[in-house]
Amino acid sequence: MANKTYNALGMKINSDGKKTLTLNLSESEMQVLDELAVKKDLSKTAVLRQALRLYQMVEARLSAGEKLVFENEKAQKKAELMVL
Amino acid sequence: MSAIPIKIVRHQPREVVDAVLLTDLLPGVLIETEKEWGPIRREAGRRLHRQGRFQDLPEHFAWDWGMKSQKLQFLAYMCFGIEYAQKMQGLLMVKVAGNYARLDPDKGKELVYVDYLEAAPWNVVPLVDEPGFRGIGPMLMKTAVELSYDEGFHGRVGLHSLPQAEEFYRDTCGMQGCGQDPNYQNLPYYEMTRDIAQRFTSKSKGDGK
Numbered sequence: 643m644a645n646k647t648y649n650a651l652g653m654k655i656n657s658d659g660k661k662t663l664t665l666n667l668s669e670s671e672m673q674v675l676d677e678l679a680v681k682k683d684l685s686k687t688a689v690l691r692q693a694l695r696l697y698q699m700v701e702a703r704l705s706a707g708e709k710l711v712f713e714n715e716k717a718q719k720k721a722e723l724m725v726l
Numbered sequence: 727m728s729a730i731p732i733k734i735v736r737h738q739p740r741e742v743v744d745a746v747l748l749t750d751l752l753p754g755v756l757i758e759t760e761k762e763w764g765p766i767r768r769e770a771g772r773r774l775h776r777q778g779r780f781q782d783l784p785e786h787f788a789w790d791w792g793m794k795s796q797k798l799q800f801l802a803y804m805c806f807g808i809e810y811a812q813k814m815q816g817l818l819m820v821k822v823a824g825n826y827a828r829l830d831p832d833k834g835k836e837l838v839y840v841d842y843l844e845a846a847p848w849n850v851v852p853l854v855d856e857p858g859f860r861g862i863g864p865m866l867m868k869t870a871v872e873l874s875y876d877e878g879f880h881g882r883v884g885l886h887s888l889p890q891a892e893e894f895y896r897d898t899c900g901m902q903g904c905g906q907d908p909n910y911q912n913l914p915y916y917e918m919t920r921d922i923a924q925r926f927t928s929k930s931k932g933d934g935k
Contacts, residue, residue, distance in 0.1 A: 682835055688878045692836060695802040695823035702800070 665690075727751060734810060735860045743810060747869060751805040751817075753795035759807070759814045760791040763847055770853035782852040785888040786844060794819060794842060803841070806869050808862055816845040816862035820870055827882050828904055829917050837882035837917070838874040843867070867899050871923045881923025886913040900926055 667675065679686045700710055713720045729746040736743050748755070771787045774780075797803040802823040808815045818840065825839035845862040847853045867883070874881050886907060887895050892914055895901045901916040918926065 683832075683880070684836065684878045692823050695800070699800050699802055699824065 727755075729809075732808070732865065734808065734815065734862065734865065737857050737860050745808055745810040745815065747865075748807045748809055749804075751798075751807050753798050755807065755814075756791040756795035756798075756805060756817070759817060762814070763844075764790065766847040767853065770847055774852065779852065784850070784853060785890045789842065789844065791817060791842075791844075797841070804873070806866065806873075808865060810859070814846060815849060815859055816843075816866050818843050818866040818869055820873060822873070822877055825884055827884065827917065827919070828915070829902060829919050832880065832882055832920060835882065836877070836879050837884045838870050838877065838879055840867075840870050840883060840885035843870075843885075863894055864898060868927060871918065871927055874923065880920040881918065881927070882920060883918040883923065884915065885917075886910050886915050888913065892916075900929075 675686050675689060678684075678689045682689060682692075684692070704710065709722050711720055711722050727748055727750050729748055732745050732747045733742045734745045735741070767784065767787065767789075771783055774782050795805075797819065798805060802821050804820050804822060806818045806820075819842040821839040821841050823836070825837055827833050827835050827837050843863065843866050845866075846858070849857045849859050849862050851857055870883050871881050874883055883901075885895065885901075892903075895916045896903060899916075899918065900922050901918045902922065904915045904917055906912045907915045
């Protein structure tokens with residue numbers, strides 16, 4: 643098991659360079675996380691890591707003036723996702 | 727960046743040598759690699775053109791790892807390299823978020839998407855008559871599969887193949903073709919399911935690759 647130390651912010655730093663963050667979620671947020679983890683067959687950590695990776699890409703493209711659009715080819719519908 | 731000891735096979739004389747798999751490559755490494763590979767790749771392309779071997783002209787002739795390195799600003803992208811004697815023998819760039827399996831039984835679940843995979847030009851026939859090292863491509867594909875396991879994706883890998891590379895992904899890696907993708911330059915899409923991944927990694931181990 644990886645040894646852990648703590649940085650100046652009190653975050654755990656594992657010997658493999660990964661940091662441990664304590665996350666406070668509401669019951670409903672935790673429920674969504676649980677459901678996504680089951681649906682995707684991933685750990686909760688992996689789900690949150692995926693979310694961060696996608697959020698970073700979406701944010702960069704929106705900042706560059708692009709739009710995020712969802713398309714349903716069968717229904718021939720397109721909807722722009724409003725990100726505030 | 728970390729270095730994992732691996733074995734690769736020199737073509738002539740045929741022998742197994744110690745190399746390293748470099749993980750989490752930084753953009754600067756890709757830029758330096760392109761400075762070395764680019765002129766060799768382009769000169770080989772010009773030579774094949776002069777010889778009239780148009781069918782052998784590499785379809786990745788215009789690749790530029792320096793340009794591709796910009797993607798590494800995003801967490802979703804990772805790059806790996808195989809290094810021997812301070813020379814990069816192959817590069818792999820993958821995307822680990824935003825791509826989903828198209829094949830059952832894991833349709834809709836995350837996979838590792840192989841964005842780019844290239845062996846050094848001195849390891850690619852017909853860019854050279856005799857490759858320096860063999861098995862760089864399979865080793866990089868195995869890296870993608872191992873990453874997929876590490877990410878919790880059960881070995882699932884997907885990619886769009888250039889036509890010249892289809893035989894490699896289909897026959898060497900055993901990936902399943904899903905047809906041309908009209909949403910991606912009409913390139914053929916290939917996928918490795920968890921079952922295919924298991925067969926591929928066990929076969930690779932058996933081959934000593």
